[in-house]
Amino acid sequence: MRTMLKISIPTVEGNKALKDGSMGKFIEHSLSELKPEAAYFTADKGQRTAYLFVDIKDSSEMPFYAERFFLAFNAAVEFVPVMNAEELKNGLPKALAGIA
Numbered sequence: 001m002r003t004m005l006k007i008s009i010p011t012v013e014g015n016k017a018l019k020d021g022s023m024g025k026f027i028e029h030s031l032s033e034l035k036p037e038a039a040y041f042t043a044d045k046g047q048r049t050a051y052l053f054v055d056i057k058d059s060s061e062m063p064f065y066a067e068r069f070f071l072a073f074n075a076a077v078e079f080v081p082v083m084n085a086e087e088l089k090n091g092l093p094k095a096l097a098g099i100a
Helices: 013-017 022-034 060-075 087-100
Strands: 001-011 038-044 049-057 076-081
Touching: 001 013, 013 022, 013 049, 013 060, 013 076, 022 049, 022 060, 060 076
Parallel strands: none
Antiparallel strands: 001 049, 001 076, 038 049
């Protein structure tokens, strides 16, 4: 299932990783290993935040995605199922059939 990971890095841990040079290396390594469909970076509620869109086939894969961020940055990680426009187009008729 296509899933959006929202990764929020607390300011103190993020500052430390940025100053010691580990943040860039960690992110580069993680992106090459996780192979997200897309990755976006911003600030949200005062914290460095990443949005990664990945395909998680089984819930047992969740630790593979999340634990690295917990351990490296004491990050908060959220998993949100998402769909693209084509998947929405395919799903809407099924939703309407269930209402009728």
